[in-house]
Each structure stands twice: as structure tokens, then as C-alpha cells.
Amino acid sequence: MTAWILDPSRREVLAGLLTGLGACATGVVGGGAGPLVTAQLALQARPTTLVLRPGQPPTPIWELAAVSHIGDVRLKRGDRCQVVFRNDLPVPLAPVWYGLNGPAAADPLRGRAPTAPDATETSIISISNAGTLLADFRLFEDGLKAPARPLPIIAREASPVAVDRDEVLLIEEWHLRPDGSAIPPGRDPKDTTALYTMNGRTSFELSAAANERLRLRFINGSQRSVLAIKLENHDVRVMALDGQPAEPFPARNGALVLAPGARADAIVDTATSAPFLLHDGKEARQIGKLAISGYRERRAPLFEPQPLPSNDLPEKLDLKGALRFDVALGAADAGWIRPASFSTASAPAFRAKAGRTVVLALKNPAPVTTIFHLHGHHFRLLDKLDDGWKPYWLDTLAIEPGQTQRIAFAATSPGRWLIESVAIDWAAPRLVRWYGVE
Template identity: 35%
Template sequence: MITRRAVTAGLAATLIGLPRPGRSQTSSGAVLTAKPAPMKLRADAAGDADVWSFDGSPSPVVKARQGEQLRLVLRNETPLPLSLHFHGVRGPNAMDGVGGLTQEPVATGKSHEYRFTPPDAGTFLIRPCVLGGSAEPLERGLSGLLIVEGPNPPQVDRDLALVIDDWRLNDDGSLAAFEKPAEAAPAGRLGSWLSVNGAATPQRIEAPPGGRLRLRLANACNARAMRLRFDRLKAYVIAIDGQPASGTFEPLRASLPFAPGTRYDLLVDLASEAGATGTVTAMIGDGMPLAEIVAAGEKRPALPDVAPLPPNPRLPDAIRLQNATRKDVTIKGDPKAPNAPWTFNGAVGKPSGVPLVKVKRGTPVVLTLVNQTALMQPLHLHGHCFRLLHALDDGWEPYFLDTVQVPENKTIRIAFVADNPGKWLLASTVMERFDAGLWTWIEVT
């Protein structure tokens, strides 16, 4: 659990100005060197935590331009094999970064180049993805953000990336021990200390009175799902999981669900009075402020009304559900029972297994996700975006997703056009469950 002491320490460490999330790199040959980089996470810690990071910086941002080739080299200077998944990017299968399925994991002391042209503008996570070996690298801090810039971004005063993570710390501030899970269905590692871009919360963000921010929020936690609340803020969702929403909308009851792997792009308008404040809060316990947004300085001239992002022409306007290949996917497992492993349709994920679905390119697919467990199950589909269907298959929500939460003991349906050839994971975004085999794959030929 996140303790009162951790909350107090975070409040005491509030900074003036938001720290930059690592070193921003561009598509002209970015290099990410993964290596140990001990650092003091908590302000009152007696010593350092054995963190791993990319080039010594927490949560680096790699920037690319839509339609231009991205070249990124991973150098592995950690003691574990690595590969990097670009969470939400609909790129070529060979560059999907699933160690053990789409590539060989990158051994200690070795390098691997990822080279692809991002088809979509948006906000995407960079996460370790090795079959059976992703949880510890992620919990040690190996995550980042890929921002693919479109040709006509909204006019804002500041465009800020906020990568949310939690860390399981001992009393002295060191990372709690990593143990191989004895149980077949681990629930997932929850941290005791929350961070934004690797630093204490809440972060202070300043912008002119009457100004506008673009916030790119990403959940890089191993297992912690939460809700985000927007207190005294006028926030508008313009994109979910990197893809434009069909029109802007204000969060229902000023809050949004936020599972591991989820991303939101928000436009936030500040009050016109200097000194007015608002807060982005994680709804954990009594609430943990993540960012404090302050109107400071001279009032800026009026901005145009908030407008939606242009729709992505590379995504289908409609999905022909009547022609869809359909498959039920039943999720089972029980962390409290030693002989009840995580499974999809009774099977633990294996690269040598048969695909969940095998379809020709261009086929519409409907997956019925049946969660027969007592835990919420966040799932990510690689290489594609999908619609969340209404209960009676009579329509879908006005946004695309690549990550979805299936509530405990509930059923939801998703639909997509299988337009990207290759082998693509459908996998838990709780890394310990993923490592334990809570994944399957679809094949598009």
C-alpha cells in the first residue's frame, strides 16, 4: 500500500517547475542505453535505490515525426535480456519488440536497432517486453515515451509528458527484493511510492493565466490501476491510447480510468486569474496529487475554442461486424489458489502454441473477453487499434483503444480490422501476470 509517510514525503518534495522527463531525442538516430543508475527516489531515503534507466534519465522522451523513419538503437548494459515494445504503435511486426516471439532478446552487452516509420501521430509508451522476463526491468525504471508529432498540433502554451509509475521501496528507500513468484497466478507488484517522471509528487506546473496545456499522461506501473481526477481544472480529452477521439469531451465526473499501459492526451485550460490552481489527482486512498497546475505571470491573449484532433484517416470509419471472425476469450486464474494459473481459454501463453485467431489481412475480428477472475484484467492488443462495442453489438464507443480494462467477473467485446500482417500479442499489461503466461497471440496473413 502507498503509506501516509510516502504521501507526506512526496508533498514535502514539491518542486518549482516540472522536471523534464529524461533526455528528449529525435528520430535522427536515437540511442537508448539501458543500464544501472542508482538514485535516491524518495527525498527522505537513507540511500539509493538500484534503479535502471535509459542513459541515466528517468522516463526519456523519444520524438519522431509522423511518416518519417525512426531509427532507435537499444544498448543493453543490464544483467538481464531485454527488448523494447512500442506500446500502441501499429508498425511492422518485426519491430514490435516482443523478445521470444518477434525477435531474439538483446543479451547483456549487445545492441539491437529498431527501424520503422510510425504511421500515426500520438503518444506511445516504450516498455520492456520479453516473454517471461518483463516485470523486473519495468519495475526498476525502464520505461519511456515515444511522441510522434503530427503536422498541425493544437496551439498550446506547454506540451508536457507525465509518466506515472509506482515503486515498492523498503523503509530506507531501497527497492524491495525481487522474488521469483512461487504462485502460478501472481496478482502483480504494487508499489509504495508514486512518481511522475521519476520524481516526487506533486509536480508543480506553471502556465500563463488564461493559458492552455497539453498533458500526455501515461501509466507505466507494473500492476497499479487507478482513476485520475481533475480538481478545479477544465480538462478535455482529445486522444486515448494515442488515437484521436471522435470529438473532445470532458471526463465523466471529472475522472478517467487509468490502467497500466493506458495513455491520455488532454487539453487543460487555466483560469484567467493569477494564482488559481488545479490538481491532477490519483484516486488512491484519500487521493494523491500528481501535478499541481498554477496560473502564474501575465495573462495571455484569448485562445481559440478547444477543437478535436483531425480523425486518423488510416483507421476504418466502420467495422463490418456482420462479416467478423468471432472468438471467445475466457480469462481464468486465482492468486489465492496454487493450482489455478493465469490462462486464456485454458492455456498459458507459449510461442510454440497455436494462435488464438488466424485470419487474412483486412478481416474484421470481434473478441469476446470473458473475465472469470476476481481481479480487473487490463489487456493490450499489439499492432492494432480496436473499438469497444456496446453490449448488444449495436455500435461502439467514439474512440479507438489498444488497452482495455475487463472488470472482474464481467464480459466485454472489442472489434478491429486485422490489417497488419504478423504475429500479434493479446496480453496482460500487469507485468507479473504477463510473465506468468497471461498472453496469447493472433496471426494475420
């Protein structure tokens, strides 16, 4: 394979990368011999518009787009993916991946500068786990001139999952001024109206036949709001959270509660047309609809879905021998800083030896709910008595005002990793620190 030229024109990027980037490649990587590249992905940061209010002009926004794919981006576990990123926006940017464990060349705050405007960069990312991933620009909120859409990325399991359809449902939050323009997060939302979309539409419709088995990948792509999403009149069985398989369990009252950036994979056996209802903590509203037409005949009845294949996270964690640290989220005197000013020369939140179990006591001193995100690892949410954990893995957690939640993870990936803290207030700044695994 010929090495990519790192600074072609926009026309060359789009023309060259749209022709067959999904095919496998072998041989030379970045000008030298290296492991096989099994997938390729062309990403572009670009301006676009979105119709958010009927009868008004489309709203200017920014987006992270996969110009190499038609429809959803679907990779597979174990891929070495060559990512070519083109920045056609007027500020330095880089996509940040959420949900990947282990070393990721896509983390721009751990020593690699973001991509300059009108420039192109190439990186190699190892897809270490199957699941629902997300890439976006949230670490660059301070420089955004418009709200930016994230990009869902699907990492398929090695063996197909027994479903009829696999659908992504991306929920996004917008704050619109009276003139129809939208403000990015981290700005004062005064005189704006909150609005939500599913897959970029204010009224989304998912068509299916009755008696179909759907895998629905719900993503809270909003930047500040904890959201509850419910499919009326259906049993919703949760199969994975934040890109990691869970012991299957029914969603309470059919509703999923997701923190900003959180993901949930659910199995639904279709029965009848039903609305998707969204609750933002203030009111419920219909955001979409499952539209049933026809009936799918089957040779055998649908049985209980089997658990998804493991991503090889540890079955047990050594809580007795764990390293324990207190982390006060967003506290001004605790070293939290805006991403634009971040440096790994700052003091870490904590350090751990590779192979140790780490327990964090996450304290929220703020008067509002605060969102915590852990890069580099997934964690277990511990029971109140610290004697066990919930039967799922997470990378994102909402912590209520004045509360403390304890989490545990196996420090298996050496390096310097970010942690994030942001209050559920549109004007609140996103803050980061780092931790070390040595």
C-alpha cells in the same frame, strides 16, 4: 550515411550517438540501399537511482533511457526511425513499443531474440501513426532484478496542434521495502509500501501562466494498478486515447481512469493553481500541482479545441460479417504462458484473414480485474448490445471480475501479434498468447 557498427564499446556508443542523432539521415541503411531514414534514436538499458523517500538514500532501479535526446523523445508520423539499442544491464532485454500499429521490428517475441548484456543492436521502426507511445521492458519482467522505468515517445502530427505547451505526465508505481529498495512487478509485495510518482518525483510541479492552453499527455506507467488522475478546478477535454484521436469529450468530473500502460491526451485551459490528485482504488492523494503564475494575453479568446487529425483507421467496422472469437483472459487451460517461455510454435488464440473485422469476447474468469493489451492493432469497445461502439480507439482495456467485454478491430496488418493478460495484483504474472493475420 555510414552503417552502424553493431557492437561498439559503451564509451563509443554514448560518445558517438549523443552528437546529433536527432538529425535526419539519408542513403545506406544497414549496409545496403534502402528507403530514407528520417529520424534516429539511441536507447540504453541502464541502472540508475531515484529519490523516492526524503532522508533516505536513492533507490536503485533500472531504466530505458533515450541517450540521444535532451527532454522528451519527439518523432513525427511517417518517420522511418533508426533505433540503436544498447543493453548495459545484466539480463537479455529489448524495448517493446506500445501504441504503434502495423509491422514493428521492435517486437522481440515474434522470432527475434532480445539483446544480450553488453551488446548493441540496430533496427528500423516505421512511425505509422501520430500519438502518445510507450516503450518499456514489461515483457521481460521475469528476469528483472529491479523495477524498470518506461520511456514515453511522442509521435507528432504532420501539422502542429494549436496549443501553447505540450507536456508529458508519466505516472509510475513503486513498491518499497523498509530499507528503501524496490521490488519489480511479479514479486510478492509483502512488507512493502506502495508509492506513486509523476515524472519521477513524489511531488511534481507543472508551472504555467493563466489562460494558457496545454496539451497534457497522461501515461499510466504503472505495471499493475488502474489509476484515476484528476486536475482539480479545471475542465479536462479528452482528445486521444492510447495514441489514437478520439471525438473530443469532457473527462467526467475532470478525472481520467487509465489501465496500466494506457495513455490519454487532454486539452486544459489553465485558470488557477490546482493539485493533481491520484486515486488507486483505495485512497486519493496529491501527486503533483499545477502552479499558475502570471497571465497570458491573447489576441482572440480560446475556442473549443478541434479534433486531432485522423491516423486513418477505418471509420466503420463490418460487425455483421465479422469473425468472432471467445478469449478467456489468463485461463490456465487456454494457452496463456509467461513471456520467457513463449514461442510462436504454440497454438494461436485466433486467426483472421487480412481485411476482415474481428470481434473478440474477452472474458475475465479471475476474481480480480484483469488487463488486456492488443499488439499490432487498435480496437473499438463495443456497446453492450453489440450494435455500436464507443467514439474512441484503445489498445488496452481493464475488465472487471467475472465480466465479458466485446471489442472489434480491422485486421489490416498481416503477421503474428501478441496479446497480453495480467491481473491487477503486483505479484501476478504477465501472460501472453499470439494471434495471426494472414
